[in-house]
Amino acid sequence: xxxxxxxxxxxxxxxxxxxxxxxxxxxxxxxxxxxxxxxxxxxxxxxxxxxxxxxxxxxxxxxxxxxxxxxxxxxxxxxxxxxxxxxxxxxxxxxxxxxxxxxxxxxxxxx
Amino acid sequence: xxxxxxxxxxxxxxxxxxxxxxxxxxxxxxxxxxxxxxxxxxxxxxxxxxxxxxxxxxxxxxxxxxxxxxxxxxxxxxxxxxxxxxxxxxxxxxxxxxxxxxxxxxxxxxxxxxxxxxxxxxxxxxxxxxxxxxxxxxxxxxxxxxxxxxxxxxxxxxxxxxxxxxxxxxxxxxxxxxxxxxxxxxxxxxxxxxxxxxxxxxxxxxxxxxxxxxxxxxxxxxxxxxxxxxxxxxxxxxxxxxxxxxxxxxxxxxxxxxxxxxxxxxxxxxxxxx
Numbered sequence: 001x002x003x004x005x006x007x008x009x010x011x012x013x014x015x016x017x018x019x020x021x022x023x024x025x026x027x028x029x030x031x032x033x034x035x036x037x038x039x040x041x042x043x044x045x046x047x048x049x050x051x052x053x054x055x056x057x058x059x060x061x062x063x064x065x066x067x068x069x070x071x072x073x074x075x076x077x078x079x080x081x082x083x084x085x086x087x088x089x090x091x092x093x094x095x096x097x098x099x100x101x102x103x104x105x106x107x108x109x110x111x
Numbered sequence: 112x113x114x115x116x117x118x119x120x121x122x123x124x125x126x127x128x129x130x131x132x133x134x135x136x137x138x139x140x141x142x143x144x145x146x147x148x149x150x151x152x153x154x155x156x157x158x159x160x161x162x163x164x165x166x167x168x169x170x171x172x173x174x175x176x177x178x179x180x181x182x183x184x185x186x187x188x189x190x191x192x193x194x195x196x197x198x199x200x201x202x203x204x205x206x207x208x209x210x211x212x213x214x215x216x217x218x219x220x221x222x223x224x225x226x227x228x229x230x231x232x233x234x235x236x237x238x239x240x241x242x243x244x245x246x247x248x249x250x251x252x253x254x255x256x257x258x259x260x261x262x263x264x265x266x267x268x269x270x271x272x273x274x275x276x277x278x279x280x281x282x283x284x285x286x287x288x289x290x291x292x293x294x295x296x297x298x299x300x301x302x303x304x305x306x307x308x309x310x311x312x313x314x315x316x317x318x319x320x321x322x323x324x325x326x327x328x329x330x331x332x333x334x335x336x337x338x339x340x341x342x343x344x345x346x347x348x349x350x351x352x353x354x355x356x357x358x359x360x361x362x363x364x365x366x367x368x369x370x371x372x373x374x375x376x377x378x379x380x381x382x383x384x385x
Binding site: 103 | 126128275277279280282289290291292293297298299300301302303304305306308309310311312313341343345346347368380384
């Protein structure tokens, strides 16, 4: 009985030691803590691009605001011009025609 | 004083009337008007080999057409849309197939010829001053081109005074009041706008014993059959009147002042004239 318990305890301890050893090896404690230079370069590049994108967004927003302001002003000018044009237009441009009994000044025929 | 000038252009007799003071320079606007007719005929005639339209019909494409040609083609395409295809500038081959292949003065009045089949409704694309025709498509701007020329010349003459421009069946007035004889019984007094007449009492000929004429039905690509001998229409511009007269001749119910002469000789006034 005692031998059997001893063997079982030994086996469990051995398995535990193996798992702990495996975990320790997998953690690569000997590996350097120094960051990968390529990763650092990529991070730096990402930051630069993000900064560029922020600047572009600011420029676009500023230009868009200027354009929208100019557009609104132009639309207002066009509306005022159209109003003036309508006010000064003759009442009707439709052809004015009636049947008369006058002698014709000219005759028209089939083209 | 009423100044007059008569000359031949675009295959018809043109009459210019201008109410302006007489004097040494009185003839200048009339001479300019005649020159404008010649310029526009040189642009849009299908009978002149070196016209811009003939070049377009030969090459199928112009990358930098003149503003006048581009404008008239645009007007013609808009008219085709507006009339559901009753007016169609691509009837060129159908007109030629019917025998109208040279100026009307040179056309043999009676002859025999094989009438070739033709189609209408070809593709035409205008973008700015670029005009492109679909394969096998050629344009005939005869009617609408004359109307456009009448409008242009009327605008030109109006700078010198009230005027009337009458090119065969296309007539436009600017200012003044002008009695215009439409038939022996009907005279219309026109104060502004234009008149155009489409009919088969002129420009007709015989082939193989059959009477043919220049008004092509785009849906059959043959000379049209109509209950009318001629249709006269009043509209804002001569180009518009030309389109509406053709459409009305082919049976469209156009809502404008018009005079219809039926085959049995009766004359009907419609569109507010009665």
